[in-house]
Amino acid sequence: MNEPHSNAIDRRLFLQTGMAVTAASAGLAAGDAAAQEAKAGLSKPVLPTRKLGNTGVEVTLLNHGTVGEPAGLGRLLRAAYLEGVRYFDTAEGYKNSEKVIGDWLTAMPEVRKSIFLATKSHVKTQADMLKKLDQRLAALKTDYIDLLFFHGLDTAQTDWPKSKELKEAAEALKKTGKVKFVGFSTHDTMIAEQIQNAAEGGFIDVIMLKYSPWLDKNAPLNKALDACHAKNIGLVSMKQLGGQTQFTADHVPSIKAKGLTPAQGLLQAIWTDERFSASCVTLRNTEQIRENADAARRFEPLKKAEIDELRDAVLASNPTMCPGCDGRCSLAGGTKAKLGDLARFYTYYESHGMRGVARESYAELAAEARDWKDADLVAAREACHHKIDFSALLPEVDRLLS
Numbered sequence: 001m002n003e004p005h006s007n008a009i010d011r012r013l014f015l016q017t018g019m020a021v022t023a024a025s026a027g028l029a030a031g032d033a034a035a036q037e038a039k040a041g042l043s044k045p046v047l048p049t050r051k052l053g054n055t056g057v058e059v060t061l062l063n064h065g066t067v068g069e070p071a072g073l074g075r076l077l078r079a080a081y082l083e084g085v086r087y088f089d090t091a092e093g094y095k096n097s098e099k100v101i102g103d104w105l106t107a108m109p110e111v112r113k114s115i116f117l118a119t120k121s122h123v124k125t126q127a128d129m130l131k132k133l134d135q136r137l138a139a140l141k142t143d144y145i146d147l148l149f150f151h152g153l154d155t156a157q158t159d160w161p162k163s164k165e166l167k168e169a170a171e172a173l174k175k176t177g178k179v180k181f182v183g184f185s186t187h188d189t190m191i192a193e194q195i196q197n198a199a200e201g202g203f204i205d206v207i208m209l210k211y212s213p214w215l216d217k218n219a220p221l222n223k224a225l226d227a228c229h230a231k232n233i234g235l236v237s238m239k240q241l242g243g244q245t246q247f248t249a250d251h252v253p254s255i256k257a258k259g260l261t262p263a264q265g266l267l268q269a270i271w272t273d274e275r276f277s278a279s280c281v282t283l284r285n286t287e288q289i290r291e292n293a294d295a296a297r298r299f300e301p302l303k304k305a306e307i308d309e310l311r312d313a314v315l316a317s318n319p320t321m322c323p324g325c326d327g328r329c330s331l332a333g334g335t336k337a338k339l340g341d342l343a344r345f346y347t348y349y350e351s352h353g354m355r356g357v358a359r360e361s362y363a364e365l366a367a368e369a370r371d372w373k374d375a376d377l378v379a380a381r382e383a384c385h386h387k388i389d390f391s392a393l394l395p396e397v398d399r400l401l402s
Contacts, residue, residue, distance in 0.1 A: 047084040047296045050277040052116075053234025055181050055205055057146070059116050061271055061296040063087040063236060064289075065282040068354035069095035077104050079286050081111060083293040089208075089280050091120035091151055092136065102141030112142060118206075120151035120185055126160065126169040133178060147206055148173060150184040158190045162201030170203055181205035187239060189327030189340065192220035199227035208280060210239035212324040212385065213269035214311040221326065229275040237270050238280045243320035243347035244386070251313040254306045263288075264295035265302075265310050272301040282352060315387050321347040324385035333380030333390075337372035338365060343388050346397045362401040370402075 049058035064080045066073060066089065077088065077100070090097040098119060105112050119140065121132045129150060136145060153160060160166045161184060170182040183206035186194050191209060198204040207228065215222045228235060245263050249256040255265040270279050283289045302310075322329070325340035333339060342362070349358035362370065377390040384390075 043082050044084045044293075046086055047293060048299060049086075052236075052277045053206055054232040055147075055234060057116060057181075059087040059278050060085055061278055061299060062267075062292050063089050063118075063278040063280040065238070065280040066090045066097035066101070067094050067282050068348075068352060068357050069097045069100065070282065070284040073097060073100045074104055076283055076286065076289065077101065078108075080283060080289050080293070081115070083289055084297070085289075085293060086114060087116045087118075087278055089118045090140075091149075092132070092139075093120075093122065093151070098136065098139035102139055106141050116146045117142070118147035118149060119145055120149035122151045126150075126163070126165040129169055130172055130176075133173065133176065137178060143178065145179050147181045147183060148179045149206075149208060150182075152188070153184050153186045153194055154188050155190045158188075158193050159197060160184070161194055161198035161204050167201065167203045181234075183207055183234070185209070185238070187325070187344070189325065189330075189338075191326060192224045195221065195224035195228055198233060199224065199231050202231055204233055206234035206236060208236040208238055210323040210325070211237040211270065211276070212240075212322075213266070213273060213307055215324055219324075221324070225275055235276045236278050236280055237276050239321065239323045239344070240266055240270055240279055241281060242351045243343075244314050244317075244323070246319065247313045247317040251316070252306075252309050254303075254309050260295065260298075261291060262310075262313070264291060265306075266314075267292060267295045268299050269302050269307045269310055271296075271299050272307065284353070318389055318392075319386045320350065320388065320393060322384055322386035322388055326385075329380040329384045329388070329390070330375070332383035333372075333375035333377060335372055335375035335380075336368045337375055338369040339372060339375065339380055339388075339390055339394070340384075341365065342370070342372065342397045343390070343393060345401060346393060349400055359401050362397070 047060040047062055049060050052059045062085050064077070064085050064087065070076060088101065090101055092098065119136050121129060121136065123129050123132065137143060150160065173179040173182055183204055185208040187210045188194065195207060195209065198207055225235065241263050244266065247262055249261055252262065252265060260268065267279055270276055281292055283292065321344050322340060327340065329339045330337060345358045345361045348354040348361065372394050380390050381387055
């Protein structure tokens with residue numbers, strides 16, 4: 001689920017996990033802390049896993065994201081681990097998330113070898129990542145990173161995934177012995193081209209991308225994903241829940257019949273696509289952790305009719321973000337404004353509660369990328385994969401983020 005929930009639920013799990021927290025904070029030996037958790041019966045089996053591309057590593061279907069550094073992140077990390085999550089994702093730009101993860105690993109060192117840890121950095125040149133490596137290790141208080149992403153490739157970096165420079169940088173990072181795998185993340189309008197370039201380059205290990213489980217099979221992005229899957233490049237989805245679960249299970253009878261919530265249904269729809277190894281979800285409270293972990297634990301592939309029913313419910317509920325955005329909304333609207341990005345930042349603000357991140361991201365856009373006043377918003381909505389009501393949403397974007 002994406003909306004904030006009662007603190008009472010968080011308090012219950014806090015009390016349940018108090019033994020593990022106390023053990024760690026009191027400085028007990030790692031083995032003692034783990035033994036107490038096991039004795040208390042708090043730790044659940046590891047969630048279902050899939051192989052992550054050519055890495056040979058099995059990762060849990062659910063990946064705990066940390067963008068915006070949710071309140072009480074340290075407690076949430078412990079709760080997710082006890083629920084069976086073993087894949088954790090952070091980034092240099094996620095406030096103090098790296099530090100909080102580092103503190104967790106220091107308090108419970110036995111955890112490090114049992115998790116798959118990914119982090120990211122924005123860089124201007126491919127070689128800059130090597131300069132940032134030791135900073136990431138120091139923040140995370142670890143001597144190795146499982147997966148290092150070149151964070152948020154933009155339009156100017158579209159050719160990077162097949163470039164000689166990025167290939168050399170990836171090889172240099174791995175040669176240090178401090179990085180096992182290298183990839184990139186993207187939600188740029190050139191996403192299809194970037195991913196196709198990765199397939200052609202053949203040296204990228206993993207890609208994290210925004211994704212919709214009802215992507216048209218003939219769409220350029222879908223064809224690029226097929227090409228990457230054929231090259232055994234690992235794929236991880238993101239941006240799949242925010243602004244898209246504004247409906248109830250009553251609107252999706254087939255999902256309700258399975259006892260699934262809208263968020264659980266969307267996750268299971270993505271996991272039905274075997275090209276994807278995991279879904280990165282920012283887990284903001286313990287109810288979300290339990291709900292999403294339960295979705296992974298009970299996962300069974302959905303039928304096409306069930307996915308279509310989910311799609312219809314999402315499109316009818318006035319979604320505020322389009323995970324399939326490829327810039328066609330701006331093109332149809334005849335504007336240089338980045339309508340998809342503006343909608344995404346609004347979703348950060350309203351759905352995720354990441355108000356600082358939303359305002360900072362908005363401020364980083366060029367003035368013309370924020371100015372939607374000349375746009376044909378009706379045409380933009382019609383072109384949008386998720387039929388976002390830009391006419392209603394964009395004035396709110398200006399009001400809340402400018």
